[in-house]
Amino acid sequence: MKCKVGKICGGCAYLSxxxxxxxxxKKAQVEELAQRNHLKLRVGDVLTAKNTTHYRNKVIVGFAKNKGKVYSGLYAAKSHRVVACQNCMMHPDIVNKIIVKIEELVSSMKIELYNEKTRTGLLRHVLIRYAHKTDEVMVVFVTSKKMFPSRRNLVNALVKEFKEIKTIVQNVNPRNTSIVQQDETILLYGDGMITDELCGLKISFSNRSFYQIHSEQCEVLYDMARKMCDLTKTDTVLDTYCGVGTIGLTLASSCKSVTGVEINPDAIENAKLNAKQNNIKNAKFISMDSTRYMMEAKKFRNHYDVIILDPPRAGTTKDFIEASTSLQPKKILYISCDPKTMMRDLVMFRQKGYMTNKIELVDMFPFTEHIETVVLLSHKKADSYIHIDVEFGEGEGKIPVDSIAKRAEAYKPKEKVTYKMIKEYIEAKYGFKVHTAYIAEVKRDLGLPMYDAPNAVEELKQPRKHPTPEKVEAIKDALRYFAVI
Incomplete structure (x- = not known):
């Protein structure tokens, strides 16, 4: 496949x-990573996509000027340089058309472009999201400040020409950062969301919520997840890093309950709406960092039969792994867009007794270096078992019950002898009291095990007193009585 800017853009490394x-x-790369991390994994064949072009449902474009003329395009690899591109083969056709129109409007309306070096100007990026099943489009103008001259005319011109546009928002990002969007979003048109169809469900999402980039392959991925989890109607599922709830909601009909956890509050609101509009009543969603939630679950000893995690590219955390495995779920399903961080995490899961022998691959990103990986972890089981038949009773080859009772009594742990017991014995028998320090001194002289007291001091304020010979003998008598000596 040929692309005029493929070598400059760098977005599609495998275009040729x-x-x-x-x-x-991609399979070979995952196999190499597994070997490097000493993980004995069988790597499955890649489930390739039927649609390998025009698949991206999320597009971010930048704007720049060349000899005074505004142009739009994609960012060159590992840079902030905008490469002119009006007809990317990975973008849906409608998205490419909208980008061209926005470029024209930005130029004609003289909307000031943001300059990262001087930190001046207004328009930083345009983000477009597309729902493949419904043809709905969301346009996001990312600006450096709230004041947005000509935005009303800009919005009117776009919605007049493109009936597919269901909502337009402005995201304000005044920070000096490479992160595209920040917290403040201003609604310009519509309700701030678009709705797609995924695995037979209506899924709505807003501008800052995560949604898999390849909708059709996402259905392949979730179907695989459903089969791997093999849920029953009594299973409870914890879906961490849940985004707008897609994984958990697609599994809800197969289990008792689903709890979704996500740090992004916007995504959680989307997830709650998605549950409601699909009439799913056994799913609840909580806005919280997934690691923090897992540690709380460990603290309160919550039980989940299946834990699912689909973390960002950086992978999950050590605390998450320790807490999740401590809950002893039957299964842990791990979905990752970065095999490198997944392998790192699988090593830690293995140390906690959760292992897998196979990793599945789904190509969510045709023509790029990226690959989606899926593993099902379960608690390590015994390699082999020994079966022994034992008969109790009287007669040849049988074990007498009385004999077992006697042996059990012989092996019964001795009651722990405390200083309080020794002091009470001496007072009852001899009529005087002994100090704890005296008992400790006698034990020390006899070479008995001693333990540091938590309130011990390095230096005494007064000289230590020693027990009289009478008290020494009383203490030894008590130690003999309790079978300490």
Whole structure:
């Protein structure tokens, strides 16, 4: 496949390779990572996509000027340089058309472009989200400040020409950062969301919520997840890093309950709406950091039969792994868009007794270096078992019950002898009291085990007193009585 800016853009590293070649390379890379981390994993064949172009449902474009003329395009790899591109083969056709129109409007309305070096100007990026099943489009103007001249005319011109546009928002990002969006979003048109169909469900999402980039392959991924989890109607599921709730909601009909956890409050509101509009009543969603929630679950000893995690590219945390495995779920399903961080995490899961022998691959990103990986972890089981038949009773080959009772009594742990017991014995028998320090001194002289007291001091304020010979003998008598000596 040929692209005029492919070498400059760098977004599609495998543009010159066939799908078979891409699949082979990606599988080999995962196998190498597994070997490097000493993980004995069988790597499955890549589930390739039917649609390998025009699949991206989220597009971010930048704007720049060349000899005074505004142009739009994609960011060159590992840079903030905008590469002119009006007809990217990975973007849906409608998205490409909207980008061209926005470029024209930005130029004609003289909307000031943001300059990262001087930190001046207004328009930083335009983000477009597309719902493949419904053809709904969301346009997000990312600006450096709230004041947005001509925005009303800009919005009117776009919605007049493109009936697919269901909502337009402005996201305000005044920070000096490479992160595209920040917290403040201003509604310009529509209700701030678009709705797609996924695995037979209506899924709505807003501008800052996560949604898998390849909708059709997402259905392949979730179908695989459903089969791997193999849920029963009594299973409870914890879906961490849940985004707008897609994984948990697609599994809800197969289990008793689903709890979704996500740090992004906007995504959680979307998830609650998605449950409601699909009439799913056994799912609840909580806005909290997934690691923090897992540690709280450990604290309160919550039980989940299946824990699912689909973390960002950085992977999950050590605390998450320790807490999740302490809950002893039957299964842990791990979905990752970065095999490198997944392998790192699988090593830690293995140390906690949760292992897998196979990793599945789904190509969510045709023509790129990226691959989605899925593993099902379960608690390590015994390698083998020994079966022994034992008969109790009287007669040849049988074990007498009385004999077992006697042996059990012989092996019964001795009652712990405390200083209080020794002091009470001496007072009852001899009529005087002994100090704890005297008992400790006698034990020390006899070479008995001693333990540091938590309130011990390095230096005494007064000289230590020693027990009289009479008290020494009384203490030894008590120690003999309790079978300490």
């Amino acid at each position: 390779k066939s799908m078979e070649e891409q699949a082979s390379i």
